[in-house]
């Protein structure tokens with residue numbers, strides 16, 4: 147137990163506390179500095195698992211920290227490590243880490259009110275509004291992640307087509323809605339239809355072309371035939387950076403179709419939207435500026451520590467109408483702590499919210515757009531390097547085009563699905579590298595998503611060598 151000052155939870159001995167706090171900061175800086183010499187991941191041994199299931203025991207502050215260092219830190223997923231390539235997870239930065247501590251120290255609640263932290267969130271909103279060339283009428287806010295941001299986009303689209311009255315009436319007297327995305331879309335798009343009450347049957351999964359981009363002709367035909375069947379198409383969700391292969395849908399064509407049909411155009415740009423920071427990639431996202439809403443994460447390619455999702459909505463008025471509660475709104479004032487409307491709670495589902503904006507504001511300010519853009523472009527160059535290594539090897543085979551930073555490949559052999567599934571698990575358990583596996587057209591692929599700013603060509607070489615040696619052992 148920590149000895150505290152009277153009934154308060156503050157320490158009785160600030161000097162001792164300060165010393166321990168500094169040690170904790172140093173330990174995390176040591177961890178970050180030495181990532182390369184650590185295992186990417188290791189499974190939790192049975193005794194550690196058992197320890198983590200014990201009932202609550204009181205500890206000193208020092209002992210809790212020792213417990214963390216010995217029993218928690220070594221058994222995390224490992225996405226800070228340069229050879230973590232499983233799924234699209236960001237690497238985090240020391241700047242983001244320390245900024246998170248400042249935010250926790252301030253303990254700001256970003257639900258609203260008249261305070262500077264709210265202004266920081268708005269400032270980041272204006273920065274991304276400019277990055278995506280959205281108008282000044284746009285609004286946006288931090289959310290947990292793109293899953294939540296996709297839901298918010300879907301709810302705004304519902305308000306646009308049905309009006310605010312559905313917030314009271316529900317969907318019982320509304321027309322039958324239909325929404326569209328590709329078969330390569332993230333599962334959170336389906337979930338958004340579910341949670342919004344519209345239902346997943348309303349979502350059409352449009353086939354993709356050989357580059358895993360949505361087939362826009364098929365999309366157009368689906369919209370026409372739904373209209374003929376008396377349905378009301380209301381939402382198209384395009385993806386920048388699909389989960390499996392990192393494909394980018396044709397945003398300009400989809401935008402034109404949506405405008406013609408008066409359909410809400412939402413973009414799931416979870417990791418891909420921040421490619422706008424890299425001048426060599428930005429032209430491939432042409433049309434992003436035409437979206438009605440964009441969902442994306444700072445915690446993936448933006449390298450901000452988890453979690454830091456964001457949603458940007460072109461028409462701030464519809465955004466506010468979708469969430470603001472009139473009763474709460476009446477309590478706002480012109481001055482004092484209850485001024486400064488609209489608040490974040492008028493634009494999303496959460497009332498109490500942490501200061502996610504601060505670690506993002508620090509990251510963007512301290513590293514700068516140019517440097518972050520270079521990191522993003524570099525991960526794509528590394529993906530091309532990995533692709534060239536695969537193509538140069540007779541034992542390996544590329545399984546999908548490499549649009550951005552994701553490479554899907556496999557070890558050539560009989561019984562490929564079983565062997566390649568095993569290779570991925572063996573690589574993860576070796577601690578050397580951690581790719582993930584996925585299935586493309588029934589074929590199991592080793593998927594390397596290069597997201598981390600720490601990854602180098604040497605890490606790619608290590609991945610290739612380890613993959614080949616696992617494959618040879620397994621056949």
Ligand SMILES: *Cc1c(COP(=O)(O)O)cnc(C)c1O
Nearest residue numbers: 291292293332387389416417443
């Ligand atoms: C990661 C991802 C999501 C989900 O985002 P979260 O931040 O994990 O909620 C959605 N779509 C795509 C394309 C993704 O890569």
